[in-house]
Amino acid sequence: MNYRFQNLLGAPYRGGNVVVSGNNQLISSVGNRISVTDLVKSNTITLPCQFSANIIRIAVSPDGNFILAVDENSKAQFINIHRRIVLHRITFKGKVSALQFSPNGQFIAVAVGKLIQIWRSPGFRKEFFAFELVRTFADFDDTVSCLNWSPDSGYLIAGSRDLTVRLFCLRKLKEFKNNKPFLFLGHRDVIVGVFFGVDKKTCKILRVYSVSRDGGLFSWGCPDFDGSLGGKGEKDEEMVDPPSPGTPEKMDEEGGIGGDGVIAVVDVKKRKEFDEKEGDFGDEGSEFLLHKLKWELLKKDYFMQAPAKVTACDYHQGIDMVVVGYSSGVFGWYQMPDFVCIHQLSISREKITTAVFNDLGNWLTFGCARLGQLLVWEWKSESYILKQQGHYFDVNCLAYSPDSQLLATGADDNKIKVWNVSSGFCFVTFPEHTNAVTALHFMANNHSLLSASLDGTVRAWDLFRYRNFRTFTTPSSKQFVSLTADQSGEVICAGTLDSFEIFVWSMKTGRLLDVLSGHEGPVHGLMFSPSNAILASSSWDKTVRLWDVFEGKGSVETFQHVHDVLTVVYRPDGKQLACSTLDGLINFWDPLDGALMYTIEGRRDIAGGRLMTDRRSAANSTSGKYFTTLSYSADGSYILAGGSSKFICMYDIAEQVLLRRFQITHNLSLDGVLDVLNSKKMTEAGPLELIDDDNSDTEEGIDKQTRGKLGLDLPGSMPNRGRPVIRTKCLRIAPTGRSFVAATTEGVLVYSVDESFIFDPTDLDIDVTPEAVDAALNEDQHSRALILSLRLNEDSLMKKCILSVNPADIPAVASSIPFRYLQRLIEALTELLEGCPYLEFILRWCQEICKVHGQSIQQNSRNLLPALKSLQKAITSSHQDLAEMCSSNEYSLRYLCSTAVKK
Structure with missing residues (x-):
C-alpha cells in the first residue's frame, strides 16, 4: 500500500519557460508539476509537489538550490530542489508574465500585470512569511512581457506589450524624479526579450539589446562612451575606484552628471562585492545612475523570417550570442554585435515556445509546447544532447516488459513509444500506425512488442532492430481495441470494435488461423490465462466468454452479467478472473468452476468531480461511476481499478474492502477535479472557463486542442470545447510488484513502493535486537x-x-x-x-x-x-x-592486438 508518486512519463514539456541550472539540470513544467532532467547523468525525475493549476513560469536561483514557480492562478511555490519539498508559498495579485532571480541571488523580480515587484529571496529557513516586498515599479501602460537583470544586480530592464523598453535603477535616490526609468522607443510589436550586453574581459555593461515579436533586434548604446563605459581619456581609472562599504558612491567632480555627462563605470565584480556587504539596494544618497545616460539606438537588425513571428529568445553574455525561436518551428543563433547568423535549423512544424542557453553557452535548449517536445542542441558539434517528445494526444494503453525495465505507451496520435523506466527517457518511437493505438502487449521473450490499432492492423515490433517485422491483417478492414498473446508467443488474438469478432493469427507465419464469433458487442477485454491456453474475452453484450483456442472448441463457458462488461483480467496464477461492469461492480470468478467468488461495489469509491457541462452535482450524477481498467498485483492479493475519474482505487480482494484511493492530480486546469463548482465563475453564457476568447494570443500549451479521436471515450467532449477531462485510461502493475503506472490525462504517472520509513518486523521478541545481531x-x-x-x-x-x-x-x-x-x-x-x-x-x-x-x-x-x-x-x-562493457573491451583488445602485430 505504500506507493508514492515517483515520476511522470509521456509528456516531458507542456508549456511555459524552461530553465537550465548551473549544474546542467534542465527544469521544465509538465502541467501542474515540475520535471528535472539531469543532462549529464541522462535521467529525469518529476518533483512530488503539485500546483493548483498549470505552471506558466519557472525561475531557478543562481546556486541551483531553489525553484520559484507560478501557476495560472498566480499561486507560487518556493521549492528546495535537493530535498524536493516546498519551503514557502505566496499568491500574487495578478497574472505573472515574467520571473527571474537576481544574479547575486538576493532578490526576485516578478512581472505582475503592469507592475514589476522586487522581492527579497527567502532562504533555507521556514518562516511565517518569508517573502518581503522591497520595491514596486509601476511605469508601464500595458502588461510586462519580459525582464532581465544586470550582472551586478543593480539594474533591471523590462519590455512590455505597450511596445516600450524601460531601464530601472534599483538604488534608492534622494529625489523621486531622479529615479524615473530610461525609456527605449522604436519597436512596432510586443517585446519578446531584453538583455544587457557585457564586455567579456572587463565585465562592464556595453549595450542593451531588445527583441520584438515582429523579428526586430535593436542595439542600444551611449555615444558618450568609448565602448567600455569608462568615460573619456585619463578619467577612466579614477572613476573605477570602488565605493567604500557602507557609504554612498561619490561622483567625480568633473565627470558628474552636471559636467560632461559621464558617470562612474559599472564594474560588475566590485559592485557585487559592495552589494553583498550592504545586503540592500543602498542608502538614500546613492548615485548609481546608469539609467540617466542618454541611450541611443545604434543599430536595427531584422531576422527576415516573415510571416513567422519571434516566440522565444535568449542572450548569453559570455559568448555574446543571441538565440531566437520562431512560430514556424525554425531557430537560429547570431553573433553579436555584428549580427552574423551562425546557423539556422528547423526542428518542428509548430512554434518554439522557449529557447535558452546553458551557463557555458555551448548547449541550446528548445521547447515546443504543442508537440510536447524538448531538445538540447550542442551548436558547436551540431548534435543533440537530449531529444524527447511526448504524445500529442492522451495515452490509451500501457504495457510493462516482463523484467519491468521497459514501458510501452500507445496513444491517439498513432504513435508507440518505449520508455526506460529507471531513466524516464523514451528511446524509440514507432509511427507506422495510421490511426489511434488501442492495445499493447509485450511478448514473454522481452524482445518484441505487439500493438493493435483502429487502422485495422496488428503489428509486431523488434526491440533489437527497432522495426516492424510482422503485420497481421484481416480480409476486410476492422477496428481493433483489444490484444493478447499466449505464454508461448505462438498465437496472437485481437478483439474488434465494429464486427464484434476475435481474430486469431499465427506468430510464426502471420496467417489468420481462426475467427471467434459469438459476442454481440465490442470486445474491449482480452487475455490469455497464465496457467493454460484458455482465452477470456469481455464485451459490451454483458458477457465474459472463455475460449479454447488451440482445441478449436469455440466458446467453453459464458459468464452472464446484468450490465455491459468493460474489461477483464486474469490473476497472475490463472486461478481467478476479474471483470468490471457498467454499474460500478467488480466481479471475481473462478474460471475452473465457473462460480462467482466475490463482488466489490465501487460506485462510491470511483465517483469523481463535476464537469463544467454537467447539469447535476457530482453526487447525483451517474456518469463515470464505473471502472474501465483493472490490474492485479503481482501476488494477486489486491487489485487496482481506475476509470473516468480523478481517483485510482486499490482493493483487498479477499476482504472486499477499499485499501487506498490515489488522487492522480489536484490540477484545477483540468475538468472533473472539483467536486463543487464555483458559482462566481458562472455567467449567462455558461461557465467562464468554457467561453472562447478569440482575441487572446496565448502562446503556451494545448489550450484548445482536441484531445483524442474516440468519441465514445470522450463523453461531453464536444460541448466541452476541448477542455481536458481528468481520467485514467489504463493501469498496469509491474511484474516485480514494486511500482505501477497509470495512463492519465496529464501523462503516464509512475508510483513506486517506498520502504524507507517502514518498520515491519517479523517474529519480534525481546531477544531480537541489533546488539544481538552484532554479538x-x-x-x-x-x-x-x-x-x-x-x-x-x-x-x-x-x-x-x-x-x-x-x-x-x-x-x-x-x-x-x-x-x-x-x-x-x-x-x-x-x-x-x-x-x-x-x-x-x-x-x-x-x-x-x-x-x-x-x-x-x-x-x-x-x-x-x-x-x-x-x-x-x-x-x-x-x-x-x-x-556492453565486455563488447567494448573486446573490440579495443582486438584493435590493440592488431596494431601490435603490425609493429
Missing part, C-alpha cells in the same frame, strides 16, 4: 545473525550479515534460512545487486538459494513472484551493463 557476528555465528536480522527486518543489518558470510559458507547459511524469511532475503539480495560491487558474491547467494529452496519456491510461486521478478530485473540489468 552473533562477533562470535562468527553467521546463520544466527542473518536470521535475527531477517526477524528484525532492518535493511542495513541484513546487508551487513549477508556480506559478512565467507563465500565457502554460503551453502550452509542458505540452507539454514527458514522458508518464511525467504522473500525478505531475496528482496535484500536484489537491493544489494543493484548497488553493490560484489556481483559474483551476490550471484553465488542467488544460486545457492535456488538449489536449496527450489522446490519450496516452485510450490509457493504466487507469494514469491514479486520478489523473484525484482531479482530477475536486477540480474538482467547487470547482465546488460556487463555485456
Whole structure:
C-alpha cells in the first residue's frame, strides 16, 4: 500500500519557460508539476509537489538550490530542489508574465500585470512569511512581457506589450524624479526579450539589446562612451575606484552628471562585492545612475523570417550570442554585435515556445509546447544532447516488459513509444500506425512488442532492430481495441470494435488461423490465462466468454452479467478472473468452476468531480461511476481499478474492502477535479472557463486542442470545447510488484513502493535486537545473525550479515534460512545487486538459494513472484551493463592486438 508518486512519463514539456541550472539540470513544467532532467547523468525525475493549476513560469536561483514557480492562478511555490519539498508559498495579485532571480541571488523580480515587484529571496529557513516586498515599479501602460537583470544586480530592464523598453535603477535616490526609468522607443510589436550586453574581459555593461515579436533586434548604446563605459581619456581609472562599504558612491567632480555627462563605470565584480556587504539596494544618497545616460539606438537588425513571428529568445553574455525561436518551428543563433547568423535549423512544424542557453553557452535548449517536445542542441558539434517528445494526444494503453525495465505507451496520435523506466527517457518511437493505438502487449521473450490499432492492423515490433517485422491483417478492414498473446508467443488474438469478432493469427507465419464469433458487442477485454491456453474475452453484450483456442472448441463457458462488461483480467496464477461492469461492480470468478467468488461495489469509491457541462452535482450524477481498467498485483492479493475519474482505487480482494484511493492530480486546469463548482465563475453564457476568447494570443500549451479521436471515450467532449477531462485510461502493475503506472490525462504517472520509513518486523521478541545481531557476528555465528536480522527486518543489518558470510559458507547459511524469511532475503539480495560491487558474491547467494529452496519456491510461486521478478530485473540489468562493457573491451583488445602485430 505504500506507493508514492515517483515520476511522470509521456509528456516531458507542456508549456511555459524552461530553465537550465548551473549544474546542467534542465527544469521544465509538465502541467501542474515540475520535471528535472539531469543532462549529464541522462535521467529525469518529476518533483512530488503539485500546483493548483498549470505552471506558466519557472525561475531557478543562481546556486541551483531553489525553484520559484507560478501557476495560472498566480499561486507560487518556493521549492528546495535537493530535498524536493516546498519551503514557502505566496499568491500574487495578478497574472505573472515574467520571473527571474537576481544574479547575486538576493532578490526576485516578478512581472505582475503592469507592475514589476522586487522581492527579497527567502532562504533555507521556514518562516511565517518569508517573502518581503522591497520595491514596486509601476511605469508601464500595458502588461510586462519580459525582464532581465544586470550582472551586478543593480539594474533591471523590462519590455512590455505597450511596445516600450524601460531601464530601472534599483538604488534608492534622494529625489523621486531622479529615479524615473530610461525609456527605449522604436519597436512596432510586443517585446519578446531584453538583455544587457557585457564586455567579456572587463565585465562592464556595453549595450542593451531588445527583441520584438515582429523579428526586430535593436542595439542600444551611449555615444558618450568609448565602448567600455569608462568615460573619456585619463578619467577612466579614477572613476573605477570602488565605493567604500557602507557609504554612498561619490561622483567625480568633473565627470558628474552636471559636467560632461559621464558617470562612474559599472564594474560588475566590485559592485557585487559592495552589494553583498550592504545586503540592500543602498542608502538614500546613492548615485548609481546608469539609467540617466542618454541611450541611443545604434543599430536595427531584422531576422527576415516573415510571416513567422519571434516566440522565444535568449542572450548569453559570455559568448555574446543571441538565440531566437520562431512560430514556424525554425531557430537560429547570431553573433553579436555584428549580427552574423551562425546557423539556422528547423526542428518542428509548430512554434518554439522557449529557447535558452546553458551557463557555458555551448548547449541550446528548445521547447515546443504543442508537440510536447524538448531538445538540447550542442551548436558547436551540431548534435543533440537530449531529444524527447511526448504524445500529442492522451495515452490509451500501457504495457510493462516482463523484467519491468521497459514501458510501452500507445496513444491517439498513432504513435508507440518505449520508455526506460529507471531513466524516464523514451528511446524509440514507432509511427507506422495510421490511426489511434488501442492495445499493447509485450511478448514473454522481452524482445518484441505487439500493438493493435483502429487502422485495422496488428503489428509486431523488434526491440533489437527497432522495426516492424510482422503485420497481421484481416480480409476486410476492422477496428481493433483489444490484444493478447499466449505464454508461448505462438498465437496472437485481437478483439474488434465494429464486427464484434476475435481474430486469431499465427506468430510464426502471420496467417489468420481462426475467427471467434459469438459476442454481440465490442470486445474491449482480452487475455490469455497464465496457467493454460484458455482465452477470456469481455464485451459490451454483458458477457465474459472463455475460449479454447488451440482445441478449436469455440466458446467453453459464458459468464452472464446484468450490465455491459468493460474489461477483464486474469490473476497472475490463472486461478481467478476479474471483470468490471457498467454499474460500478467488480466481479471475481473462478474460471475452473465457473462460480462467482466475490463482488466489490465501487460506485462510491470511483465517483469523481463535476464537469463544467454537467447539469447535476457530482453526487447525483451517474456518469463515470464505473471502472474501465483493472490490474492485479503481482501476488494477486489486491487489485487496482481506475476509470473516468480523478481517483485510482486499490482493493483487498479477499476482504472486499477499499485499501487506498490515489488522487492522480489536484490540477484545477483540468475538468472533473472539483467536486463543487464555483458559482462566481458562472455567467449567462455558461461557465467562464468554457467561453472562447478569440482575441487572446496565448502562446503556451494545448489550450484548445482536441484531445483524442474516440468519441465514445470522450463523453461531453464536444460541448466541452476541448477542455481536458481528468481520467485514467489504463493501469498496469509491474511484474516485480514494486511500482505501477497509470495512463492519465496529464501523462503516464509512475508510483513506486517506498520502504524507507517502514518498520515491519517479523517474529519480534525481546531477544531480537541489533546488539544481538552484532554479538552473533562477533562470535562468527553467521546463520544466527542473518536470521535475527531477517526477524528484525532492518535493511542495513541484513546487508551487513549477508556480506559478512565467507563465500565457502554460503551453502550452509542458505540452507539454514527458514522458508518464511525467504522473500525478505531475496528482496535484500536484489537491493544489494543493484548497488553493490560484489556481483559474483551476490550471484553465488542467488544460486545457492535456488538449489536449496527450489522446490519450496516452485510450490509457493504466487507469494514469491514479486520478489523473484525484482531479482530477475536486477540480474538482467547487470547482465546488460556487463555485456556492453565486455563488447567494448573486446573490440579495443582486438584493435590493440592488431596494431601490435603490425609493429
